[in-house]
Amino acid sequence: MKRTMFKPIHRRGFAATLAGLALLAGTALPSFAQPAPVKAELTVRASQPGPTIAPEIYGQFAEHLGRSIYEGLWVGPDSSIPNTRGLRNDVVDALKKMKVPVLRWPGGCFADEYNWRDGVGPRAERPVRVNTTWGGVGEDNAFGTHEFFDLVEMLGTKAYVNGNLGTGTPREMAEWIEYMTSDTKSTLAEERRKNGRDKPWKLDYFGVGNETWGCGGGMRPEYAADLHRHYVTFVRKAGGRNGPQEFASGSNDKDYNFTEVMMREAGKAMDGLTLHYYTLPTGDWKKKGPATGFNEDQWISTLSRTLQMETIIKGHAAAMDKYDPQKRVGMIIDEWGTWYDVEPGTNPGFLYQQNTLRDALVAAVNFHIFQQHADRVKMTNIAQMVNVLQAMILTDKEKMLLTPTYHVFEMFNVHQGAAYIPVDIKAPDYSHAGFTVPAVHAGASRDASGTLHLTLANLDPNRPASVSAKLEGASARKISGRVLTGPAMDTRNSFDQPHQIQPVAFNGAKGRGDSLTIDLPAKSVVVLTIE
Ligand code: AHR
DSSP states (O other): OOOOGHHHHHTTTTTHHHHHHHHHTTOOGGGOOOOOOOEEEEETTTTTTOOOOOGGEEEOOSSSSSTTTTTTTTTTTTTSSOTTTTEEHHHHHHHHHHHEEEESSSGGGGGGOOOGGSSOGGGGSSEEEETTTTTEEEEEEOOOHHHHHHHHHHTTTTEEEEEEOOOOOOOHHHHHHHHHHHSSSSSHHHHHHHHOOOOOOOOEEEEOOTTTTTTOOOOOOHHHHHHHHHHHHHHHHGGGGGOEEEEEEEEEEHHHHHHHHHHHHHHOOOSEEEEEEEOOOOOTTTTTOOSSSOHHHHHHOOOOOOHHHHHHHHHHHHHHHHTTTTTTSSEEEEEOOOHHHOOOOGGGHHHHHHHHHHHHHHHHHHHHHHTTTTTEEEEEEEEOBBBSSSSEEETTTTEEEHHHHHHHHHHGGGGGTTTEEEEEEEEEEEEEEEEEEEEEEEEEEETTTTEEEEEEEEOOOOOOOOEEEESSOOOOOEEEEEEOOOOOOBBBSSSSTTSOOOOEEEEOOEEEEEEEEEEEEESSEEEEEEO
């Protein structure tokens, strides 16, 4: 789909929009079949700015899993794929454009089996281990601490390193931190220098373990809390005054008790507490549902389960508030996103899945929810950045494509570091197959220059939405926007057609002063800049 294709369609209104989209899909709609737009109302309360939206809410996660690190990010300096010191140029350039505020590494479940010593020193001498969690494949440790920080510095992002609580010792954890951050003449700092890095790196965040309740050790929260207190004591000593913020490994889904116990027993010994929540179309881990070729039942069930994020955040926030009413401890949602059945024919241990317009809607809805809780949610990391789960980028040897999720991250990056602006929404329900979700979802922010950014999603795959927006405490002189949509619920990019879905100019917002009307196509995500 070419960039210009949607432009004239939006100028001609909904009927033409739908006809245009139907033609693109190869299924011309008879004129009587064109659904009327649903009506929604928004009030953008620009006069009531809330907390700053931490840029880290738009964070990423890259694990030693499948083709995430190897092939996706790292091809090695001798590869025919253009690279800089082994990191592929096309992927790094695309990520830079998207704006990555923080990158979590090396896992995930992998982190609790990782010994940092395996990944430093001459590459040819690094040991080969078995990645027991993810496919039982050989891990040659070509990508280690130095390569990670090279990537971090290329992207201009913050570093979030996840330590090994499951099988490592407190000494191992403390020594890794010393190796990364010490400016002294200690043996470990000298070893780092010998390995090519003179100055210490800036280690912004350190995770003490991952999923302690599961792959990280199968612990009860009481034990996990004690173990956190034990390990973090040495992490803090090693980091000293310029050490990283420390995160404790927290809960999953709706296990509010885990959060409660961690906060009660170890709340004073952490800067952040993590939380994981994945969106499965069916809610069934044995048969999650396909990434493409799904029907409307799974479109709406996926969005409905995405909206659960609101309930989940509120539940964990309430448990945190009990012990930390000042909200000193950040909620760190360091794994979220869609998890589908793997692409047919791929290694089940590699978690490779396609990414469609549905994933774009999932990302948009999650961001709006995270932003509404910007007082507590200080970081999130989508799982994962390249070639795994709800990825930004997919690669196939020298080919690369940007997914619909990438585009939403890029469109929404205007919210990073801006002030949260509350939005009241009156939207009709969209119901199907026993699920009901609001047809329209929205979020807003105001940046340092005073520009207002409004993002909207139309969750209804069949009907456009006509949105009347009132700006309270702001006035529109100039509006510009972009829209991401496509003819089918599973519109996606492929290696043969990598530009099928990408944002295009949006002309569906009209108005001046404090009143706007916004014509959202069915199943779309829109970003508006209001000056
Ligand atoms: O993101 C994939 C895996 O999901 C992570 O390794 C683990 O922490 C979670 O269960």
